[in-house]
Amino acid sequence: MTDINELVDALTLEEQVSLLSGEDFWSLPAIERLGIGKLRVTDGPNGARGGGSLIGGVKSAAFPVGIAIGATWNVTLAQEIGTALAREVKAKGAHVSLAPTVNIHRSVANGRNFECYSEDAELTAALAVGYIRGLQENGVSATIKHFAGNESEIERMTMDSVVSERALREIYLRPFEDAVREAGTWGVMSSYNRLNGPYTSDSRWLLTEVLRGDWGYDGVVMSDWFGSHSTADSVNAGLDIEMPGPTRDRGDQLVAAVKAGEVAPETIRTRALNVLRLMERTGALQGSAPFEERSEDRPEDRALIRRAGAEAAVLLKNEGLLPLTPGGRVAVIGPNAKVARIMGGGSAQLNPVHAISPWDGLAARLGEEALRFAKGCSNHRFEPVWSGDLQVAFYEGRDFSGDPVHVDTMEEAQAFWNPPLAGGKVDPTHFSARVTGTFTPEADGTYRIGLHSVGLSRLYVNGTLVADAWEGWTPGRTFFEQGCDPVLGEIALTAGEPAEVLIEFASLDQVGLGFAALYAGIGLPLGEEAIEEAVRAASEAETAILFVGRSGEWDTEGSDLEDIALPGRQDDLIARVVAANPRTVVVLQTGGPVEMPWLDDAPAVLQAWYPGQEAGHAIADVLYGDAEPGGRLPQSFPRRWADNPTFSQDPEVYPGQDGKVRYEEGVFIGYRHYDKVGIEPLFPFGFGLSYTDFTLTGLAVEAAEDGALARLTVSNTGDRAGSTVVQLYLGEDGAPLPRPVRELKAFEKLALEPGESREVMLSLPPRAFAWYDEGGACWRVTGGSYRIEAGFSAADLRQQADVEIGAAVIAKEAQR
CATH class of the missing domain: 2.60.40.10 (Immunoglobulins)
Incomplete structure (x- = not known):
């Protein structure tokens, strides 16, 4: 039976209902009686992670992040990326990509701006259409998100976004409208937040009147993960699928709601028919191939990512220094020089097939003998993750009683513990764990220990309690606002002497996103001598290239930025290196604007974003003129945080107050705001220099x-x-x-x-x-x-x- 109208009527009520919620974290259930296969989804949008954890798992190609694609202003390129990602999704055994992210850059501080295209609705809409066509012309469904009003990560699971209908229609809904009407998207994901009162997953106005009524949408609406809140209300409003599974509000509860007359049988039929249509479109309806996740390192993907990374780079300033000519010693300076900053944090992160740092890219082009490295300062939000040969022992219950029920290894002290945990041997809502290993310092000094967790945790070094996130634990701004703020401690260590490290962890009752998590880091703070070394390196080189910015610790889902200054002592580092060498190029890697107090003195500034796994190659291509700096700003860069459209003395405007954030500026966001109030931005929307005129x-x-x-x-x-x-x-x-x-x-x-x-x-x-x-x-x-x-x-x-x-x-x- 292949006609989905006949097929949906062959399903029992219970079978129809079973299609309206996940069976597990990443899939819907199969119905073997009628030969209906299993629909699988994977996170995007800058790759396809597959069904693994946010950390580790099967390796995937890492493409440029959303704001980098936005900076290309290239719809054809967005479609090429969508086409390549369709192959990646299929390699992960999935049918649906949870992408693209098209929320608008309302504030410069939104932690998820890196994942979104632009402050402008028309640019965002055009790129989304290209990206979706690339996916769906190759049989993979897009799931455009987050519908709608999710322009901040602060209390995003409960915040009520109060937005005028005019601002919604002209700005925030525009990309979704074109995704439906022009690209024919097969999937839409509702957001976590409330919108003008009800949760978006319960909003009949949004999901039925606008999406299906005004725009004629015939695809599937699924909730964000743990983002549905009701049984009858969400189904009646137009939410087809509750994710993830196992169900919380549907299943037997939904069957009972139908029998009680709270939901019409025809409504259930319509929702199930939408799901079957999606399965038919993606080939999942009769899919019987065994589930397999593969890592495919394709040369054509490497070339595409490298080309897209260069095309995303925005040349902000150039006093004749760029493009560089090979020759002479090059000082490679900064906290981002030897680290490949290729993506932001959160659900978009993945395990890349490889990651090329700026140092790697320059070494490949010039040879390491031409380079001299100096870090200068740090820019981390969390202490560097403790890594090594670690062991984790899981216990039943939260008090470490009895023998471990499962023992495993870890490469680093960073974990997302989702069900099934420890091969199903541990109740993920009621367990404890001990992580053990050693840390051998490379230098004498007082080391800083950082610890944060979704759950109670404490860290001991050589038997001494150094960091305590156990007593007085409260949720903060880590792990999607489910984890506590970092707890810091210090301990003196001796170079070459291994220190015994123990972390104890106990789960809490799971709320919100339903996972346990842990992060522990150990680092030796850099002082004045590190900046002095960088200045010496710059003064003794013909050219200095500074790699500064942020990372996925800062630009991340679940946490907005507190300001847009460069973290740590980077501004000081830049000013002093520029003073030491007039041939200094500043390369920024961030997910959005930063303040630049040193701009007048810097001869060249390149914004490189997070350009994917070929980052170092793409940046070197632009610096040495093998590629044009093809990017133009998709977001206005203000001179200071206070100039941006959401700055207000009223906290209800931003970041929100008492569960409400009011979009008081209406349609006057981005460049519209700067024009209205007469403020000159540091760099305007659409700006970017070229190597020609x-x-x-x-x-x-x-x-x-x-x-x-x-x-x-x-x-x-x-x-x-x-x-x-x-x-x-x-x-x-x-x-x-x-x-x-x-x-x-x-x-x-x-x-x-x-x-x-x-x-x-x-x-x-x-x-x-x-x-x-x-x-x-x-x-x-x-x-x-x-x-x-x-x-x-x-x-x-x-x-x-x-x-x-x-x-x-x-x-x-x-x-x-």
Whole structure:
């Protein structure tokens, strides 16, 4: 039986209900009676981790993170990445990728900005469409997330995002709308938060009236993990699948709700039919192949990731220093120089097939003999993880009583303990564990010990209690807000003398995301002498390259940043190295903006983001001119944290207060905010330098029956081939309500040879001119004269033209 309408009617009520919740963490149950296979999902969006833990597991290709893809402004490249990721998902035995993440950069401090594309809805929507098409044209479902209003990680599982319908329609829902109408996404994931009252997973307005009614969606809506909150309400609202399994609110409870008349049998049939449609689309419906997860290190993936990483790099400043010419000694300096910062933290992280650090990339190009390394300072949030040959013993109960029921090894003192734990021998909600091993210091000194956990923990060194996260444990800002804040201790150790380390752990009653976790780190703080060594290295080299920024400890799901200053003493390090060597390049790796008090003195600054596993190769390609710095900023960089759109004296605006965060700025986020309040950002939205020069000429805009068409010519006037992004902004001065000074409405990325010119045609559909009328529940074009500006950033607009457009009302169901 292959007709899903016949198949759903052949299912019993209990079988239909079984399809509406996970069987385990990553899959839905098979129904062998009718030959229905098992649907499997995997985390994304910068890879496919498979069914393993967030740490370790089968290795996967690590692609550039979302903000890096956003910086490419390249829809075709996003589709190529989606195509490659479809292969990765299949290699992990899955049918569904939990990606892409398209929440908007509302605040510069959101810990998950790295995973999202942009502050701009139109750029985000276009890239999402390309990415989804790449996945789904190859038989893998996208699951666009998080729907909707999840623009902060602070109390995200309970926070009520209070957003006007106009701001939702014009900004926050736009990527989801195009994902449905243009890309035909097969999956949507509801967010954790509340939206204007109800949880999104219980919101009939969001899941049924908007998603299925206004946009005509026929795919599946699944909850974020542990993000559903009810039985009848969520099913009636439009939530198809509760994840993960085993079920908490469905199963027998949902069957009982149907029999009690709280949920109509036809509603259950519709939800089950949606799931069967997804299984049919992805080949899972009759899938009978044995489950297998493979690691596939493909040369074509390495090449794509390297190319995409270079195309994402944004050249922020260049006083003629870049591209570099090989020759002379190069000082490679900074806390990110010998560490491959390839991804952010949280559910997007994975075990990469390999990871190329900047040092690796430069050594491969120049030879190690040409390089000199100096770390200078540290930038970690947590002490470096304790690693080695560690042993963990699990006990029944929380008091270490009796003999261990399971003993295993660990490579490092970092663990996510999800069910099934210890091969099913341990109750994951009621256990204790001892981790033992040694730490041999390389130098004498007072070492810092850091410990945080989801559960009670304490750490002993040579029998002495050094870090206690047991007494007075409370949840904080680690492990998705499920873990305590780091507890720090210090102990003096002698070089070469092994120290015995013991960690004791006891689980707590599981709430929220339902896991236990542990992290223990040991590190020797760097002092003034480390910066002095870096300054000496820089002064004795022809060129100094500084690799600074953050890491996935800072840019992570589950925790917003407290500010946008570079962590630790990095600002001091940069200032002193730049003063020591006028040929210094600063390479930033962050998931968003940082303050740059040293900018005026630095001759060259490159923003490299987290560009995936080929990071070091991609960065070296750009530094030495093998590749163009192809990126343009997808997010405005403010001069200081207080300039950003969510800064307010009212904490309810950000970070939220008493369970509510109010989007008071409405549609005025990102560059719209800076234009409105007259603040000049450090670097504007869309900005990025090239190794060549471009001009724009001849902008002409003609009204048409279906909107307007803009024409202009772009020319490469330099002596190198290069790429640029032509950006088209629209403004309306006479609107009956406040509108931004300008809004991005179309763009095109193009590569040109030296001296080459090309005509670019950009369409402006009726929706480009419209604003959302809450009172009339429609899209409305005021009519009259509209200003069209073309340029290379929101602040570099070189051509302007006006066009007359008639007044109109656009029905919700109309296509763009």
